[in-house]
Amino acid sequence: MIRAEHLHFAHPGGGFRLEIPHLNVEAGERVAVVGPSGTGKTTLLNLVAGILLPGRGRLVVHDTELARLSDARRRAFRINTIGFIFQNFELVDYLTAAENILYPYRITDSLQLDRAVRSRAEELAAAVGLSDKLGRKPSALSQGEKQRVAICRALVTRPALLLADEATGNLDPDNKELILDLLFAQAAAEGATLLAVTHDHALLPRFDRVVDFAAFRTRAA
């Protein structure tokens, strides 16, 4: 699902450089990404999603070398293939929770919003305890509620690849387990690959494998 070879990335302004000699994640694998703050874990997820492009090296995701696609095709690839739970949620302020969950269907013609999708969105919201908050805008939601909206949005399209950046970070222990159960259940149901950044080492035994960023060469200026 993910193949990185001699991957180099540096922010244009300088200051930080990430080097990953080799990283291979098989389809259906559930991989946790750990490592100290600022070592590039979010950067890796952004590279895998094609939000950032490597300066050098090769990155193939779902048999597609993202750097070879036009911006429009890379965006379409991302919407169709990847569910991304962003660390800061990236919800749209002027949309309700329900509209945020269905957001992928607003921004592309390649996904069809029909009754089945709407009921899937409602089921996901119910599974994370958000049924009574669907009419609210993000400003009227708690951090943990926003995070659960972001999780529903990432799952609603049944993506082949789930990228989760601290997806359980703002949740209480019960919700943490519930969300993780949901992520794993969805990944299993769709045969999806899960790449999840976490600082919560208690969760690591639930994953097939752990990638530790301490092993990669990163440099902060």
Ligand SMILES: Nc1ncnc2c1ncn2[C@@H]1O[C@H](COP(=O)(O)OP(=O)(O)OP(=O)(O)O)[C@@H](O)[C@H]1O
């Ligand atoms: N737009 C940017 N321009 C320059 N440097 C940046 C930019 N965005 C992030 N960085 C730097 O890149 C480095 C890696 O950031 P990244 O967010 O990938 O780390 P992380 O491992 O996910 O950290 P955390 O665990 O704290 O979320 C950091 O040193 C950060 O300051």
